[in-house]
Each structure stands twice: as structure tokens, then as C-alpha cells.
Amino acid sequence: MSKIELLASVPLNERAIPFKEAKPWFKVSDQQMQLEGLCFDNQNHLFFVDVFGGGVYALELTAMKLEKIASFENENPATVKRNHDGRLFVCCLGDMRGTGSVVSMNPDGSDQQVVVDSSLGYVIDDLSFDQDGGFYFTDFKGYSCEPTGGVYYVSPDYKTITKVLANMAVPNGVVLNTTGNGLWITEMSQNRLHYLSMTEDPTIIANYGSSVPYHFTGLEGPDSICIDADDNLYVAMYMQGRAMVFDKYGLPIEQILLPERKKHKMLRSTSVAIHPNKKQLVLCSNDGEGDGGAWLYTCKSLSKGILL
Template structure:
């Protein structure tokens, strides 16, 4: 029997939300607008990336489909399906090829392959035969090498890490290790700060690198932010002011940090308070603009898979891959 004379907790304000925001409630907050529906199905969309013609590419993890969006007509095509299991990111090398990161069996059979936009002219960049990584994401440097994240482990078994692959793709060097599911990775405009999200321990890593791009500066590896809530930080990108945009998986939002790692804003996906579109995975800027696109899907609520949009603090970083 309820004692109505006692002080009583009630579901008001943030506590009514399916994914309450408490610690970041005072941040500048905007709500994204729907931009393009990719599918009526709840597909695990990831890997937003633009080629030099400003066509948009993205993938869906569990089905392996690679999508292409014509930015003028918004027509969606499916040029090919990944021959490797669970593709998690698409990036464009400066030679114009697609680089596809794949997770494999989430234990030891991931890797990276390159192809043209039709999935042809296949080349294994990081073979699942000769490596044990589960590759989730990568970011290129101006030399043509790249950093990739190893998605392995869990909260009390940190098997993942971040590695650098030389421009000739022959040497793999660890940058940081012992991370529980390394996920998103971004490189600052001067290529001296490497950002990494660690999903199952809810941490943001800020890594200051020396000129060789591999060695960590003295006291240069820090954790400027601990996230809260389920399920954790996912993919990320920077803008031209070196602000970092981090998609929060399972929370229907993107958190924004300045170049020192302080939170300065957040972007909400509409419907999140009712439990819709919570699987926000990846932000990316349309080249030459401050318009940000965000992947989200609604697998649990049968609301399909969408891209959402807002304007960021600054224009997207115009990296060498577009020059």
C-alpha cells in the first residue's frame, strides 16, 4: 500500500526520457532535422564519407551493403555488397579508392580492403588472414598512412587499441593499446592530436603525437572526458576549428567538444525521449559547408534508418583527400 504522506519521486523533466540527459543538460543543445531516409528497415548505418565529386558513401554493418547517395537528387543506390563480414566504415584514400574497414567475427577476423566504387579491383590492405584485429574505423594522415581502431574486448578485458599503418601499407605500429573496444578515431587539423573513443568504458582519449605521428608526447595521452549512460561513444569527426563531434550509440545524440576536450554542445535526434532512433553512430560534414549529417536507426522500434542534419559550430575540415 502506498503511503501518500511521504515525499515521492515522480517522473518529471529529464527523468521522463528513455535516455535522460543530466550531466550535459546545460550545454547548448539543438535538435537535428530529418534529411534522408535510407531504408524502411532498421539498418545499422555507419561510415559516412564523401568522394571528390561530393557523392556520399556509407555502409550498413550487419548486411554488408555499401550505399551511394547522389547529393543533387538524393537518389540512393547500392553499388556493391562487401565480400567481408560486418563492414563498419568507408573512407576515401587520396588515390580515390574506397577503403572499407570490417569487423569480421568481432574476435579475430577483421581487416581493411580497398576497391573502386563498384567493389571491383579488390586489394587487401590489412588482411584478416595475417592479422587478428577487428577494424572499426580509420583516419588518413597527409602522408597517405592511416590510424585504425581495433574493436576487440569489453569493459574488463581491454584487448583493443589504435595502430598506425605506414603509407606503403607494409608496417603496422601500435600507438595505444589495452583499450576496451576502440571505436571512433579522428585526427586534428595539424595532425598532432589523435582522438579515440572507447565504447565499453565510456571514455574519450586525447593523444598528443610527436612529429613522427607515432610517438606519444610526454604526458600527451589523457582522458579529458568520461561519458555516462548506455551504450557509449561511437564514431567521431572534426570541424575546421578542431571541435570534435562524437556520436553516442544507444542515446540518439551527438556530443561536441572543443580542441581541449571540453564539452561545448550537443545535437539531439528527434524522438529520442520516446526511445526512437537511439542508434546514432556517425557524424560527417558535407565538404565545403558547416552542414553535419548524422546516421541513426530504429531497429527496436521499426522506424527505419535515416540521416539527420544540423549546422555545426564551423565548416567541416577540408582535408587533403578533397584536394
């Protein structure tokens, strides 16, 4: 496929951004599965969820063997993240109105414990841990002209939840930078990338520390995000079959395109992750009501990842 064909549906203002093509790597299903929440561990596994099917999966990377390790039926899990102690934390959207939750478990799915209860009224899409064991999460609510979502911080003992940023329209991905003093957030329904400079108090933004370094183009918008060891930020673009890459200053420096996007297939690119020990990027997507199924794609990243 030619460069012109690959870039055909990329916004005009972004066609000059260098690009590379991701290759199909692992077929998860022949049918539609809304894959999300890619996360590596240090034991040669890649974890992810199937949002609407409720499953949490582990792909063993040596044998490329896929195993379903847990099921959150009717809870709509949106991501899975690894804590510093090795436990997995699953974010659930719940009924997508106010019954979302966070549940921790062992890497095999055992010993499930509620961290954020479904009775608290959140719709939890993604989270990012800090060095003390607390974490930020996004409350996936609102509309473009009715911004009722926000970003919250959960204390390391999981007893206190504090609002960090409010009045957001469907905040989606969230990740701390490598130094732990900068927080990236994607706001899906406003097509915006946010950056917050945080103080030593993880709940307080520095004076003049909130900015929007980038505005995206197109329907649906920015989805889940991750960083690499050099603080480059990777943003999966939902319904666009691609991911965008930004440097630590919020400037776009690269994009990753899926080969089927030119034919308007495999556009549901939701999540991206970088292998912690090598320059390998993995991006997941599915073909919706089409016949392409659900796949993991891979290409070379700009740097190695970090172990979350």
C-alpha cells in the first residue's frame, strides 16, 4: 500500500507527521471484541480486556497462548493495569451512568478485592499509579456541551478519593510521566489532550499548571494512552485505525497506522502499550460489525516502555 493510500483519511494538518505501519501480530477473535487496556508485566505476559464481553485476558508471549483469567459480566471492564506489587487493577464502566468500580486481583484472576466500590457513582475508564501506590482515574461521563466527568485521585490506603480536575467531557486515558509530576489525560468528547503539572501533593495542580497542548480532529477522538521510557506519549485514536505519538512537550512527532484503515476497516483502535524490555509497540483494534475480527498489531516504538 502506498504512502498516499495510507494517509488518505488522515486529517490534512497531520499528513506531514512521520508515520509507520503496524503489522498484524495476534488474532484474538474472528468476531467483534472491543479490546482495551493493554498492559505488560515482567513475566512475559500482555494483559487486556474485552469491554462488552466482560473478559480479562492474559497472552503468554513465548508460546503466544491466550488465556481468559477473569470475567466481569455486565460490568464492562475498560482497562487492566499492573500495580507496583504485581497485582492487577481492573477499571469497570458499570452501567456507564454511575456504577463503575475498580477491582484488584492476582495475575491469575484470583483474590479479587474491591478498591473503589460501584455505589460511589463513578464511571471508571482508566487509571495510573504513582510511586506511593495511590492512583488517578478518569470518570468517563458527560457530553461535549455537558462536561460532567473528571479526574480523581485515590490515596495509597484506598480510603480517600479526591477530585483533581472537573468539568470534563468523557475523560478517557490517563498516565503519569516518568518523574511523576506531570499527568496526561485525553478528553474524548472535546477532542483534547490535557497536561497537568502536579505539586508534591498528588491532588493539587501547580499554579498555572493546566494546559491543552493538542486538539484532535475527527469523530470519536482520543482513547487510551501510555508513555515510554523517554516520556514520549502514545495516544490510540478511536475509529481512526491509528495512534499518535507526542514528545514530552506535547508536540506530535509520529503516527502509527493500521493497514486496513484505508478500506475503513479495523478502525476501533482503543489502546496502546510499549514492551518494558524492548522497543515494541502493541496496538489493539477490531472491525466492529465487519468481518475482520479483533487483532493485536505491532511495530517498533521510539523507546522501550516502562513497567507500570
